Amino acid sequence: MGTIKIKDKIFAVSIPDAKIQQEVKRVAEEMNRDLKDKNPLFLSVLNGSFMFASDLMRNLTIPCEISFVKLASYQGTSSSGKMKELVGLSENVKGRTVVIVEDIVDTGFTMQHLLAKLMERSPKEIHIATLLLKPDKLQVDLDIKYVAMHIPNDFIVGYGLDYDGYGRNYRDIYTVVE
Numbered sequence: 001m002g003t004i005k006i007k008d009k010i011f012a013v014s015i016p017d018a019k020i021q022q023e024v025k026r027v028a029e030e031m032n033r034d035l036k037d038k039n040p041l042f043l044s045v046l047n048g049s050f051m052f053a054s055d056l057m058r059n060l061t062i063p064c065e066i067s068f069v070k071l072a073s074y075q076g077t078s079s080s081g082k083m084k085e086l087v088g089l090s091e092n093v094k095g096r097t098v099v100i101v102e103d104i105v106d107t108g109f110t111m112q113h114l115l116a117k118l119m120e121r122s123p124k125e126i127h128i129a130t131l132l133l134k135p136d137k138l139q140v141d142l143d144i145k146y147v148a149m150h151i152p153n154d155f156i157v158g159y160g161l162d163y164d165g166y167g168r169n170y171r172d173i174y175t176v177v178e
Helices: 017-034 050-059 109-119
Strands: 003-006 009-015 041-046 065-075 078-087 097-105 125-133 146-150 173-177
Touching: 003 173, 017 050, 017 125, 017 146, 041 050, 041 109, 050 097, 065 109, 097 109, 109 125
Parallel strands: 041 065, 041 097, 097 125, 125 146
Antiparallel strands: 003 009, 009 173, 065 078
């Protein structure tokens, strides 16, 4: 599928599924090496990261756990800049290695908010893993240890990412066509 239409916008394939899977596997291999013997808790940020988290977990060979948190900052195609915590973390992270699994980091405000909330719970260490990073849009200083791919500041859908709730189901990642 070269292009798709979601609501009022046309999107074209920008990252095919094969490339996504290759990069997810590479990140998982780095984690298998770096986090061996640490029994990390992977914290997947819903809704967008569910596909990345699922594929990542299937490629991990280390003992680990996964949990989920849901935060929202997007409305339509742009960030609202306001965090709204919807579903919180129930696991005890005190003294644990935590890996935040995110679909995309653009401004970094959502990640900054989540890091602050997690630090209140005294984890041993926190690592950030993101499928996609928009370095040109990043507005806060973040130490992102695991980045599958860097992308330009375009609006995208697919592989868990959405436009007003639609488009998460596509295997490929699509970029809006102006």
